[in-house]
Amino acid sequence: MSKFHGIGAYAPTHSYELLPFKFDRLNDKEYLLTNMVGEFLVIPEALLGDIVGHTLPLTSDWLPDLRAKQFLRFPEEQAPLELLALKLRTRMSRLAQFTNLHIFVVTLRCDHSCPYCQVSRQSEDKAAFDMTPEMADRALDFVFRSPNPAIKIEFQGGEPLLNFEMVKYVVTQAKERNRTEGRNLQFVIATTLSLLTDEMLAFCKEHQISLSSSLDGPADLHNANRPRPGRDSHQRFEEGLQRARAALGFDYVSALMTTTEKSLPRVREIIDEYLRLGFDGIFLRPLSPYGFAIKTKRFMAYDAARYLEFYKEGLQYIIELNKAGIRFSEYYSSLVLAKMLTSNDPGFVDLMNPSGAGIAAIVFNYDGTVYASDESRMLAEMGDPAFRLGNLLEQSYEEIILSDNLLDALEDSFTLSVPMCADCAFEPYCGAEPVYHHAVHKDVVGRKPESGFCSRNMGIFKHLIGLLRSDPETRQILTGWANRC
Ligand code: SF4
Structure with missing residues (x-):
């Protein structure tokens, strides 16, 4: 006699309840379901009506997945609600820690004159655009008011190496204060590397300072994007890179690329250049509509559709490289995949x-003005102070953090309550981006059907979901990127 009943005896007998989820058409035949914690499921078109109409047979093969991803539950089940709450708390846990990244603009001076530059740079000799020790002290007062146990101080410009004395001052003062604060303190200098000296490298080594640089591709492309006297930006970058890696260690130097219209037909060459120089990943970063880029209309040199072609071609090449045994990743995709495949929000x-x-x-500007982001500073330099939060000499920490300019922008752009985003199935993977939409549409919510940010991201999300479903090897590669984020 059998010890067990037949399989039918274990099938659920009650109808199910829907948990909150959103859906969107993925293609002619399929829908994408997502929920607030980023779980997703692609289902055949016909199934959607059954699910929402509560007519899905309890013996359906789709039921286990729908339950496992918390799209529905049986009335007596508490675990799905508790799991949803736990995953949501994990995703939102960064909010409680508050500000991690503090950007010090130590000078607006720069030796480069990039046409798409996001900053209103000043020529090398205008020291009036340098941060003073008094201002740096005020900024450090502000930094250590953050409750975050991890504090990152990033030096930006202009070219921060043109005011290296101030970099040294901030690093030594911050470390001194940290003797009693005990935070996890990190330092980064955003630099082209063109003015890097051995003395600077010795200081960076002593204080474990990372360097975040820029590489736009092969020499001719990089030099065309980043003009400087002598037209030797790429050569200086490469020399600086080798010396910095030798002095600090390989992983202490990273690079960012910016996609200009000249980059569009050359994505494979750009990736090859990153490989040649020993990088294990690239950020295929579009132009931002800020600062000089918006003034010169350079950001309109290509639209979201053309950028997506570039991105998809690059991603295909990178996946081919991985399949051939070369470990290399695309950083933006990795961030999105982490939001899709894990409970973590990488905090980009x-x-x-x-x-x-x-x-x-x-951001603390050289003159003490505080901005909500680097992009906000760039907008202000172009005459739009919408995200100017105050000044270190005039306002307290509380007045700056609680300023209407900040709170209104955060509240008004919250994606779960703004038109289109609130109903969008890709919302769990997306961002609010009030500064971008204010820059382009003069409104922190923006008009999403016309938004380059929206169409670019939606294209990327759909493409990545397609790749995750393409073949097991591709899925394995992309899962690896998500887990390394
Ligand atoms: S910006 Fe676009 S893709 Fe992002 S959540 Fe809003 S509607 Fe969706």
Whole structure:
């Protein structure tokens, strides 16, 4: 006699309840379901009506997945609710820690004159655009008011190496204060590397300072994008890179690329250049509509559709490289995949909701003005002070953090309550981006059907979901990127 009943005896006998989820058409035949914690499921078109109409047979093969991903539950089950709450708390846990990244603009001076530059740079000799020790002290007062146990101080410009004395001052003062604060303190200098000296490298080594640089591709492309006297930006970058890696260690130097219209037909060459120089990943970063880029209309040189072609071609090449045994990743995709495949939010400011502006990252300009983000500073330099939060000499920490300019922008752009985003199935992977939409549409919510940010991201999300479903090897590669984030 059998010890067990037949399989039918274990099938659920009650009808199910729907848990909150959103859906969107993925293609002609399929829908995408997502929920607030980023779980997703692609289902055949016909199934959607059954699910929402509560007519899905309890013996359906789809039921286990729908339950496991908390799209529905049986009335007596508490575990799905508790799991949803736990995953949501994990995703939102960064909010409680508050500001991590503090950007010090130590000078606006620069030796480069890039046409798409996001900063209103000043020529090398205008020291009036340098941060003073008094201002740096005020900024450090502000930094250590953040409750975050991890504090990152990033030096930006202009070219921060043109005011290296101030970099040294801030690092030594911050470390001194940290003797009693006991925070996890990190330092980064955003630099082209063109003015890097051995003395600077010795200081960086002593204080474990990372260097974040820029590489736009092969020499001719990089030099065309980043003009400087002598037209030797790429050569200086490469020399600086080798010396910095030798002095600090390989992983202490990273590079960012910016996609200009000249980059569009050359994505494979750009990736090859990163490989040649020993990088294990690239950020295929579009132009931002800020600062000089918006003034010169350079950001309109290509639209979201053309950028997506570039991105998809690059991603395909990178996946081919991985399949051939070369470990290399695309960083933006990795961030999105982490939001799709894990319970973590990697905390990338552009993909945060509420927006990370002012609360995940904050900027101290050389003159003491505080901005919600680097992009906010760039807008202000072009005459738009919408995200100017105050001045270190005039306002307290509380007045700056609680300023209407910041709170209104965060509240008004919250994706779960703004038109289109509130109903969008891709919302769990997206971000609020009030600064971008204010820059382009003069409104922190923006008009999403016309938004380049929206169409670019939606294209990326759909493409990544397609790749995750393409073949097991591709899925394995992309899962690896998500887990390394
Ligand atoms: S910006 Fe676009 S893709 Fe992002 S959540 Fe809003 S509607 Fe969706």
